[in-house]
Structures are given as structure tokens and as C-alpha cells.
Amino acid sequence: MNLKKLETGNASFDHISHGGLPLGRTTLVAGSSGSAKTLFGAQFLAMGIELFDQAGVFVTFEEQIDDIRKNLKSFNWDIDTWEKEGKWIFVDAAPKEENVVAVGDFDLSAFRVRLERAVQRCKAQRVVIDSIGSIFTQFHEETHTIRRELIQVALTLSRLGATSIITAERLEEYGKITRFGVEEFLTDNVVILRNVLHNEKRRRTIEILKFRGSNHEKGENPFTINPEKAIVIIPLSAMNLKHISSNERITSGIPALDDMINGGFYKGSINLVSGAIGAGKTLLIANFVNGAWEKKERCLLLAFEESNEQLNRNAAGWGIDFNQLEEEGLLKVICVYPEISSLEDHFINIQEVVKDFKPDRIAIDSLSALSRASSDKGFREFIIAFTSYLKHHEITGLFTSNTPLLAGGTSDTEGNISPITDSIILLRYVEMNGEMQRSIAVLKMRGSRHDSSIRKFSITDEGAKIGKHFAGISGILTGNPMLIKLE
């Protein structure tokens, strides 16, 4: 059996929940303080009004209504107007300034009557109660009564038939579902929001714990709070490996490198250039960008290390004219510091640009710089989501990654990304006869033959030059090259 769902209007949530929230039922949204519970609820109502013309009731047990209005203003939701039009009704159950004492038994019938009236008045199809834990704090000596009364509230909600969200606090990110054990009577549908601090980086995730009698994605999915779209989830678990693999090849911009990889990168493939500082990574990127000329493709360059001017100057030094590409509309360069926002936000910004610019190629210089903006786990998830996104749109990617050692070695960034790349190109220094020489080698090329030799690589005024292979030398990749006698 599969119960019916109500499309929330938050596309990313509807995606991971396989269609939205259980229709006509109550979903418990639990999270620690600052985990965006209120926003999740408000977005549910706002989307309902904006996209489906479904009215909503917002009950606050915690924050004052004026504060909520103020906090939500930044998302361009016109709550004031919606209130005037009767599409959004606040029910104020927040604590009052006055001193309150309890003497004897009571019930919450006044609240139930008000809730029901509000729902009927605007014919609400969506209800949010935020947050139920604070009613326990308001009546902290009567938790038994509150528990009994909340069961009544839950029954009222189910009788009214609106699709509702009840938010509740949690004290620990991984522990009991809610602080006051509300999950004991709101058991059917549970969503958990997390806001975990790990290695000085915040990481927000959403997990659908259960939707009774219905399918949904399992596990945690990272999300971010976007200034325009509010909560945007990056659906990791909902991604599949059903990509189209193309046999079409596109040029790397360097004919000799195309030869090494048997005719160019596959269209829609993800390719990695690994190398130490100054080994020629940015040069390969510049050539890849320039390769867009051949078939008049569009290329998006995301630079996380250098400014636009620096990039243009460097490219010009290798005989590549970025300005002309930009004028032709074949190139868009975006230079940002990785630290200005979280990886999730970068991801969403990149998606926006891709939607507008529709590039055929994406170059990132460098992934290592970008990895600074997140925890290891977050970075791994970003890479998976991002590469899957690119493959889905058949965009060919070339990324660079820095190795910490001058000769030999790999980096953590590579450890994260190498399994999902289609090809890896190594740029390594070779110390020979008191001289630093550069080398290039293709480590892997999925679905294709490739040159297995380690070749000389030099950076000249005309750009990259790929020479003969280092015959009679071994140990380049480990950083200890040795001459071996050829028999």
C-alpha cells in the first residue's frame, strides 16, 4: 500500500520524499535548536500558497508572531498580504509576558477550539505547529497533562484532515528523537533535521526517518538555506547511476594529449588533473577552456584560487585569449573564494549558472581549494552530487587537484574523487641530473585505451609541449626517480 502524498512545493524535498508529505496526516519534524525547523514549516505553508493556492495555519508555541514575520521577510514571502487575503493565519500560543501559575487540572480545549476555527476560516489544507516542546516548558510541572492533551490535539488535526507538521526539539543530534518524547504519540511520520558541527564546519542534513506505509529515500541528505529558495536539499541518496555514456570525444585542447587518451575526453566524462604546485595544472585547464573553439562549445570556468585578471594574464602568456572566448559567449569565468560560502551553497550557485549558461564543459581550478570549505564527509558528498549532476547534463568536466609533495604523492582530495572520475592525468616533477623536469602520464581512462608511458611535459611560450617518454627511468611516481640501465 502506498499512501497519498501532498506535494510540498519544495522540489528537493518532494524528490527525496517520493512526492511530499503524507496527505491529511501529521508529520513530526524534530531537530536541535537552530536546525531550521521553523523555516521548514514556514516554507511548507509559503509554497502551498505560492504554488498551489492552498491556505495554511501557522501555530506558534514559542516565538512571538512579530519575530516570525520579521525572520521570514528575507525569503520574499509576503506573509502580511497573505494574512490580509486570509491565506495565512497565525494562531498565537506563544508564552505571554504575564506570570502564569497552574492550580489544579486543566485541558487545552481553548487551543483546540482556536486551531479548529482558524483551519475552518481559511479552509486550510496545511497546518504547522511550532514547536511543541515549548508548551512543555510553559507548563513544566504538568507534563503529564500536556502529554494527554497533545494526544487530543493530534486527534483534532487528523479529524480536520489538513496535512500538518508538528516541530519538536531534540537535545542531541544522534539520540532520542525528541526531548519530551512526543514521538510516542506522533509516531507515523518522522523527519529529522540536523545541524552538526564537525571540524569547525557546520553541516546541515535532513533525514526522513519514516513515513508509515509509504516509500521515501533513506539516510541523511545535506541541505542548505538559500536566501531565495529557503531550504534546498541536495539529494544524495536519490541519485542513480543511470547516466548516458557517450562515445563522442571532445578535445582536451592539446593535440598531443588527445593522442595519449586515444582521441580526446569522452563527452560527459569527469576528468581529474593531479599535480604539485606549478606542475602545469592551470595550463591544462586553460587549454581545455580553449578547446571549446573546436566545436563552438560553451565552457564554464570556476576558479577558486586566482582572480579573473590573473587567469587572463596567465592564459595570454600561453597564447590563449580568454577575453575573445568571453566575447564570443563561449566562456564564462567565475572567480570566488571557496570560503565565502558552504559547499552546498556553491553547489546551488553552480547549478544556477549552469541553468542559465548551459555549458558543454566545466573546468574547476582547483578542487583542493574548494575542499577547504567543508568537512571531508561533506566534500565527498559534494563531489558525488556534483559529478552526478554533470553527467546527468552531459557536461564534460576537468578538475584539478593539488598534491602536497613536489614529487610523487597523492592528496586526500584525490582519494575522494578518483574512484568516480573517468580519467586521471598525473603531472609530476622529476628530479634528474640536478634539474626539475615535468612529466605527464595518463593513470586511467575509463572505457578506452590510453598511452601508458610517462612523458616529458614542458611549459613554453606557445603553451604545453608533450615530449618523448622517459626511457630508462623508474620511480617517477614515488618521487624517487632512478636511472636504470637498458639492456
Add this chain to the structure above:
Amino acid sequence: MHVFQLFINGHSPNSIEAVDTLLKICEEKLNGNYKLEIIDIQKDPDKAEEAGIIAIPTLIRMMPTPVNRIIGALNVRSRVLAGLGISSMHV
């Protein structure tokens, strides 16, 4: 002068008990010098909305200030008196 509002829900047992207790206290302690408005949320839900009432019964002491609230059936007389600021010695 004491001014009270008492919010009740029809004839629920808690409501009846609260009304009885409060009337008795007013009669015995306040010597006619009080105003009491009893509001049934079934008949007058707008007033409950306005005052942000969630629990029934809720007694609001409007005067003397500061305004305060007592919720519940008011079945412990000494605590109600304390809550309302009426001394049990008051004549």
C-alpha cells in the same frame, strides 16, 4: 477593586469547579468590590483568540496590576488566593 476574566469551556468539570471556587472567594474576601467576566470559549471564541488563551480554565487578574494568570480548576484555595494577591487574612 479587583477585575477578573475567567475563560471556561461550557460545562466541563474543571470549568464548573473553577467558577464555583472563584465566586466563593469573591464573595467571602472581596466584599462586592470586584468585577468578574466569565467567558465561555464555545460562545465567544474571539475573546479567547484575543487573549491568546490555550488552557481551560484560565483566570486572568486584570486589576490590580501586574496582570497575571492562573490556569486550572482552582481547587487549592490557598494557592489561588496567593496567586491573586488576596491575603487570606483579608476581611
